[in-house]
Amino acid sequence: MTGVPKGTGGPYRAAAGHGSGPHSDMLVRAVLGPTNTGKTHLAIERLLSHSSGIIGFPLRLLARENYDRMVAKKGEHAVALITGEEKIIPPKARWFSCTVEAMPLDRRVEFVAVDEIQLCADPDRGHIFTDRLLHARGLSETMFLGADTIRHLIRRLVPGIEIEHRPRLSQLTHAGACKLTRLPPRSAIVAFSAGEVYAIAELLRRRRGGCAIVMGQLSPRTRNAQVALYQEKEVDYLVATDAIGMGLNMDVNHVAFASLSKFDGTRIRPLTAGEIAQVAGRAGRGLRDGTFGTTGTCPPLSEELAEAVEEHRFDPLTRLAWRNSDLDFSSPDLLLSSLNRPSPRPELVAGHEASDMLALSALAASSDIRPLVHSRAATRMLWESCQIPDFRKLGDDSHIRLCGRIFTHLIRDGRIPSAWMDSQITHFFQTAGTIDSLMQRLAGIRVCSYIAARPGWIANPEHWQARTREAEDRLSDVLHEQLTARFVDRRATTLIRRLDEGGHDNLLSAVTAQGNVVVEGHEVGRIAGLDLIAGEHTDAEDGRLLMRAARRAVRSEIPRRVALLVRDDDQQFAFSSDGSHILWQDMPIARMLPGSDILSPRPQVLDNPLLDNAQRERIRNRLQAWLEQVVREHLAPLFAVQAAVASTPELRGVIHRLLEGAGIAPLHRGERPGHDMIQRLRRLGVRVGHYSIFMPAILKERPMRLRAWLVAISLNIPCPSLPAMGRITLLPDALPPIFMDRMGWLDAGPVRIRLDIAEKFILELARMTRRAPVPLPLHLASRLGIRREMLPAVMKGLNMRVHHPRPMAANHYGPPAPLMIRFLPEGEKGGKAKAAHATSPKAGRRPAATLRPRRADSPFAALATLLNRR
Numbered sequence: 001m002t003g004v005p006k007g008t009g010g011p012y013r014a015a016a017g018h019g020s021g022p023h024s025d026m027l028v029r030a031v032l033g034p035t036n037t038g039k040t041h042l043a044i045e046r047l048l049s050h051s052s053g054i055i056g057f058p059l060r061l062l063a064r065e066n067y068d069r070m071v072a073k074k075g076e077h078a079v080a081l082i083t084g085e086e087k088i089i090p091p092k093a094r095w096f097s098c099t100v101e102a103m104p105l106d107r108r109v110e111f112v113a114v115d116e117i118q119l120c121a122d123p124d125r126g127h128i129f130t131d132r133l134l135h136a137r138g139l140s141e142t143m144f145l146g147a148d149t150i151r152h153l154i155r156r157l158v159p160g161i162e163i164e165h166r167p168r169l170s171q172l173t174h175a176g177a178c179k180l181t182r183l184p185p186r187s188a189i190v191a192f193s194a195g196e197v198y199a200i201a202e203l204l205r206r207r208r209g210g211c212a213i214v215m216g217q218l219s220p221r222t223r224n225a226q227v228a229l230y231q232e233k234e235v236d237y238l239v240a241t242d243a244i245g246m247g248l249n250m251d252v253n254h255v256a257f258a259s260l261s262k263f264d265g266t267r268i269r270p271l272t273a274g275e276i277a278q279v280a281g282r283a284g285r286g287l288r289d290g291t292f293g294t295t296g297t298c299p300p301l302s303e304e305l306a307e308a309v310e311e312h313r314f315d316p317l318t319r320l321a322w323r324n325s326d327l328d329f330s331s332p333d334l335l336l337s338s339l340n341r342p343s344p345r346p347e348l349v350a351g352h353e354a355s356d357m358l359a360l361s362a363l364a365a366s367s368d369i370r371p372l373v374h375s376r377a378a379t380r381m382l383w384e385s386c387q388i389p390d391f392r393k394l395g396d397d398s399h400i401r402l403c404g405r406i407f408t409h410l411i412r413d414g415r416i417p418s419a420w421m422d423s424q425i426t427h428f429f430q431t432a433g434t435i436d437s438l439m440q441r442l443a444g445i446r447v448c449s450y451i452a453a454r455p456g457w458i459a460n461p462e463h464w465q466a467r468t469r470e471a472e473d474r475l476s477d478v479l480h481e482q483l484t485a486r487f488v489d490r491r492a493t494t495l496i497r498r499l500d501e502g503g504h505d506n507l508l509s510a511v512t513a514q515g516n517v518v519v520e521g522h523e524v525g526r527i528a529g530l531d532l533i534a535g536e537h538t539d540a541e542d543g544r545l546l547m548r549a550a551r552r553a554v555r556s557e558i559p560r561r562v563a564l565l566v567r568d569d570d571q572q573f574a575f576s577s578d579g580s581h582i583l584w585q586d587m588p589i590a591r592m593l594p595g596s597d598i599l600s601p602r603p604q605v606l607d608n609p610l611l612d613n614a615q616r617e618r619i620r621n622r623l624q625a626w627l628e629q630v631v632r633e634h635l636a637p638l639f640a641v642q643a644a645v646a647s648t649p650e651l652r653g654v655i656h657r658l659l660e661g662a663g664i665a666p667l668h669r670g671e672r673p674g675h676d677m678i679q680r681l682r683r684l685g686v687r688v689g690h691y692s693i694f695m696p697a698i699l700k701e702r703p704m705r706l707r708a709w710l711v712a713i714s715l716n717i718p719c720p721s722l723p724a725m726g727r728i729t730l731l732p733d734a735l736p737p738i739f740m741d742r743m744g745w746l747d748a749g750p751v752r753i754r755l756d757i758a759e760k761f762i763l764e765l766a767r768m769t770r771r772a773p774v775p776l777p778l779h780l781a782s783r784l785g786i787r788r789e790m791l792p793a794v795m796k797g798l799n800m801r802v803h804h805p806r807p808m809a810a811n812h813y814g815p816p817a818p819l820m821i822r823f824l825p826e827g828e829k830g831g832k833a834k835a836a837h838a839t840s841p842k843a844g845r846r847p848a849a850t851l852r853p854r855r856a857d858s859p860f861a862a863l864a865t866l867l868n869r870r
Contacts, residue, residue: 026137029162030117030144030154034312035281036290037166039145040066043113046143047095048073053111056100056132058119058246060085064220065249067097084389085449087465101128105136112138116246117146117154118274118317123351124265126321130348133157135325149274149317153347157320170284174306175291178256181207183295185236186253190279192241192262194436200258200296201239201487210488211237214244217439219446221476226483235488245279255283256295265352273305274314321351329379332364359386359403369404372411382407388450391443406451416451416458424448425464428471431478435486438479445472511557527554529587530561530608530619558610565589566622573626578719579709581606582623590623598662598714599631634706637697638663641684651680654693658686662707663698664744664755667691689759690766690799691746699744699756701725711742728757728785749797750790757784762798766823773803773820792819799824 031039044066047053057063060083067081067088080093082102096104100114114136120129133144134157144154154161180203183189189204189211191197197215204211212230214223227250230238238244238252242262257279261270284290292309294300301309308314328338339357343349360383363369373382385407390399409416428445431438445468451457452464511517515527525533532554565584574583581588582603590603603623605616632639642659645651654673657665667690673681678688686695698707705722712719720735729751730740741747744755753761761780768774776795781788792802801824805817 026140026142027162028137028142028158028160029164030146030151030158031164031166032146032148032151033166034147034168034172035278036168036170036172036285038169039166040115042166043115043143043145044070046141047111047113050110050138050140052094052107052109053113053138054096054098054103054105054107054109055113056098056103056115056136058100058116058125058129059216059243060099061216061218061220061223061243062115062246063097063099070095070097085446085453086469087453100132101125103132103136105132108139110138110140111143112136112141113143113145115145117144118150119146120150120153120320121317123321124354126351127323127354130320130322131325133320147274147278147314148312149314150320152316153318153320156347157345168281168312170287171289172281172284172310173289173291174301174310175254175293177294177298177300180204180256180258180295183237183256184254186251187236187256188238188240188244188250188252188254188282189256189258189295190240190242190244191258196258197239197241198435204237204239205487205489208237209493210235210490211239213483213487214238214240215439216241216243217443218479219442219472219476221473222442222480222483225476225480229484229488234490235493239487242275242279244282245275249285250282251285252282253284253288253290255280255290255292257293257301258296258298260294260298260301272314273308276301276305277309277312277314280309319347319349322348323350323354327383329376329383332360332370332373332379332382335379335383336360336364355390355399356383356386359400362397362400363404363407366404369407372408378411381410384454385410388447391446391450392440393443402447406457410457415456418459418464421448421452421458421464425467425471429474431474435479435482438475438482442472442475442479445475511554517554527557527561529583529585530558530565530589530610531587532610555610558615562611562615562618566618570626570629573623575709579706579712580719582627589619592709592713594714594716597660598710599635599659601627601710601713603627631706631710634703635663635698637685637695637703641686641695644684650677651684654681655686658693658695661742662710663695663703664742665693666741667693687759689755690762691759692744692755694744694755694759696756699754704743708743711739715739715742727754728783729753747797749793751784751786751794751797753784753794753798758798762823765798765800765821769800769822773801773822775818776802776821795821 031042033039043055047055048070055066057066063081063083067079070079074095077090077092078094080090080096081088082096082098082104084099084102098104114129114132117129117133120126120133122129133154136142148165151163155163180189180200189200191200194215197213201211201213212226212235214226218226229235230250238250244250257276260276261268280292283292322343324338324341326338328334363382363386364373369382373379385403388403388406392399406416409420425445425448428441428448430441449465449468449472452461452468455461458464511527517525517527517532568584572584575581576583576588580592582590582592588606590605592601593604595602603620605611605619638659641655645655654677673688681688681693685697686693697703704725708722709719715738717736717739720739723730723734730745732747732750732752734752735745740752745752746755746758748758776791778788781791784794786794795802801822803820803822805819808814808816
């Protein structure tokens, strides 16, 4: 609301700021400090100790709240309430609770106070607070309440003022960031848009039973009803805008910011440290300490900012908003000129252009309005019409048109027609619609209430004030009902509170023979394995809450199930499809973790709030025993070999390596055992190949599946899907390389070959090429399941030497020479093997110098490439 009430040039101006005037000896003091210092309580005590007084608050809600407190002490006949939309003024009223804009400063009273005086710096409403700071005075005592940030400017602007600092009564501590669903009870979550408020409230309803809503757009009746939900502990959470920062007192232990920026009417800007402190200070009342922090997607507070809020250290204000209040009503143009007059002091600056000035500028230029403004009284009437607050904030010129309509009626008819008022108010008695539409109607009825409360604007004002109050009350009640229905689940809230208060022992709950869980007559789920599973028919929105109640209620069932699990035979346990978990009754109860070696994985019991540590250990021991039995059963040949060589030292080392690889041990250069040891291992079922030592019995389907799980667990990776046992080759990227190495898929260039198949092939080829290279058998491609053109590269990958034929001369004829292959014995590689073979006397060739040259047309020339080993 904007503007200055009539009469601000009265005795208060004579006593303003410079110690002049008939009341220059009056007491003017500022009581400054952080929130929860008792400043407002002190001001009301001082107000009621005087014979008369006025106190101004920044919000209609606060004015109403403190009006009720004053009425409780002095009675309805002695206390008045004056806001823009509501006036309760008994004939003998001596004490007035008002909004700052509506303070009746033409009344001579002993005491005057203004709350939240630091709002002088607000660019939208600050000029009203600054005007009260400079000019509003009580006959005996004047008090300004607010934050320490305004201390230096008050001292400069009000010479001789007494300044008192009051420390906070309780400690305010930064608690850091916290997930929305983990916030402690009695928390207030602060957001800065209706959309954010609704989203947070929806989540709290689903997860915590519900919350109360407090926003500046709510009427006092709706706000009080919502606060009553919270104060009476029907809900444990409050979701609000920064409206709670302006002295609204509730039992809040923790304040959580869901955002650290707000839209100030022109742009989205970050909150200042002082604004954060003002809201955070709602945590903890009286001598009870409070905490603050962030939640949701809001980034955490920096250490410097958190420390500043805890210690109440903020940068002092350097500028206050100001607008001239000594107005010239000679004409609209002179009125606008006086409103735009520059400030007399550098610390007083113009704020944002208010809605009243925007309306005045537009109407003064209107061809329909301008001719009606023909006197000082008409200009004053135009200004008063423009000061109708824009509660609706529709963002168009509808408010300006409304101000013009009101002015036209007042000038032409002397009053606002009753028919027009009736048509406006009747619309607002419609209570059907959404929460947003109801709040928009409340904003509209507030405009009607303001008009009805203006003296002299309408005939029979008491009737219209009662009508607007009736419409507002009806809308408020429906809005409260809709907010409660949407954001509060009373059944779930009751359950949660009883659980939080330790009342779960008294919940009516049972587990049926079929494993269904019933809490307070509601079937909420079933027990499967050791887990509580939500029922299909449980309401999705409150299911999580009821499941929490069910978890507490079924604790007596869990010991019985743990005992059953421990006694169950091995057939009741199984691995999950990927081997990463152990199942009991088809439900995962433990995950597999790497152990000391590949054959000794260890089970870790899954997190389960139903289990205590002793129960977890019993389950773990049972699963460990089952796991060891399964490994020994599936890999029985391996453990049989281990037992067979226990008394043979020369074989124990080889078998130990075999155990380390769960049946496969790669051979490195020079590690191949001697012939005697190879034969002894063969008799034990162990094969010594060219690449690895392995047990064929372990490479069968059943043990291989277990090996795959064990290998994946030891590598701490998810177990890939295994190829069918009939597969001989795989592409190199079909599985993770390290997994393929451990599983025995041999790297053969463009493909991977199963180890036992690769060893079989290499043994055959080594025998074939024992004396000399042989043509590459083309049937190998089909046996390996690969394309024929891949064979040379695969042979090289298997350590075979590939001899490419020399191209046939142009004048030679006959079939093309085939590729020749030869196995490279251990130690032979590349050119060295080639040179060794070329000079070996066993090669069956004479030295190159003794060979007789062949004729080019010799019938044997075409076979030369078969004899050429280069």
